[in-house]
Amino acid sequence: MSDAPFDFFDTHVLRTERLSPSFVRVTFGGDCLARFAGGGRDQRFKLFLPHPGQARAELPTDPLNWYPAWREMDPAERAVMRSYTVREQRHSPEELDVEFALHGDTGPASRWATRARPGDHAVLLGPTVADNGGVDFRPPPDTDWVLLSGDETALPAIAGILDWLPAGTEARVWLEVPDPADRRWLPTRARSEIIWTCRGRSAISMHDSIRDAVLPGGTPYAWIAGEAGGVRALRRVLVNERGFDRRQVTFTGYWRRGTTEDQLLTEGTLAAVGED
Structure with missing residues (x-):
């Protein structure tokens, strides 16, 4: 021990x-x-x-x-x-x-x-302590609603966040999966709206869906994760096009296209996508 x-x-x-x-x-x-x-x-x-x-x-x-x-x-x-x-x-x-x-x-x-x-x-x-560096979802106290977005690698984390959110929390969720059969019920006490897209099969991409969505008013907090390049691009959409304060966006690259996790470890960039 x-x-x-x-x-x-x-x-x-x-x-x-x-x-x-x-x-x-x-x-x-x-x-x-x-x-x-x-x-x-x-x-x-x-x-x-x-x-x-x-x-x-x-x-x-x-x-x-x-x-x-x-x-x-x-x-x-x-x-x-x-x-x-x-x-x-x-x-x-x-x-x-x-x-x-x-x-x-x-x-x-x-x-x-x-x-x-x-x-x-x-x-x-x-x-061995509950408040630890392995938890990234940390909305500020003045948050009025949350936006969650990720690909299939982020789905378990998003499911965990939805399960944790206090009752009545306003949440808008976008999830991209490889197969339509990957869609499932995600239990939550939050007032959530979940939009599923299927990679290469949906009429509109997840990024475009977020770009065009009618979002709640008030102060948002966004948590986005998945492929590093896609995460960076979505962060630009939120900050530059949807008016999010960059300090209100937590973003994490769970993987990088064309790169193994062993290579990311060698580069010292695991679970990070870097600032633009």
């Missing part, structure tokens, strides 16, 4: 559920998850997976200085690392749901999630 605000959690797969063509939910278990202090909303954590043929994920033991030690390990042996969002956490018994956006066998996490079975090993690096 560590005194750090984050720690490693040794877990195993309890069950999986295919939610739609592009999503599978993996439920992790382990008594150690009692110490996982998720802050709700878009709570981010690191997931470490074993390579094919390995029974366990191999990684350093020190949660404070893990990254330099992990980088020094043999890439063929060290655990595969990816960033994900907590979809839901439950206690007694300890369970944590993660929803994986699938893209075939083109990435190790997608391959692992597609084939995950009960008992499979994984390690989480997550928070």
Whole structure:
């Protein structure tokens, strides 16, 4: 056990559920998850997976200085690392749901999630305090309504935010998914309006839909995430065309077209899209 605000959690797969063509939910278990202090909303954590043929994920033991030690390990042996969002956490018994956006066998996490079975090993690096740096959705006190937007990689985070929003919160939500069958009910106590677009199939793009939408009055707060280039472009729409104060927009690149997460880690740009 560590005194750090984050720690490693040794877990195993309890069950999986295919939610739609592009999503599978993996439920992790382990008594150690009692110490996982998720802050709700878009709570981010690191997931470490074993390579094919390995029974366990191999990684350093020190949660404070893990990254330099992990980088020094043999890439063929060290655990595969990816960033994900907590979809839901439950206690007694300890369970944590993660929803994986699938893209075939083109990435190790997608391959692992597609084939995950009960008992499979994984390690989480997550928070031990609820107010932690892995939560980005933080609307200012004077916020009158919120705008949420993202592609399929951001759908679990948006679902978590909607689940967290206080009753009566005004929310406008745009989600872009690969397949029409990926659309689903997202529970919330907020007064939400959700607009789904399907990449390459919808009559209007998500960006154009937001550009042309009739938005509520008052002070907005926007949270947008997904492919880095698209996130930057949408931020320009909100600030330059829709009149949002740039300080009222939280924007995060979950991935970059044509770039693997390993390459982003090497560049030191994971979960960041940069200022224009």
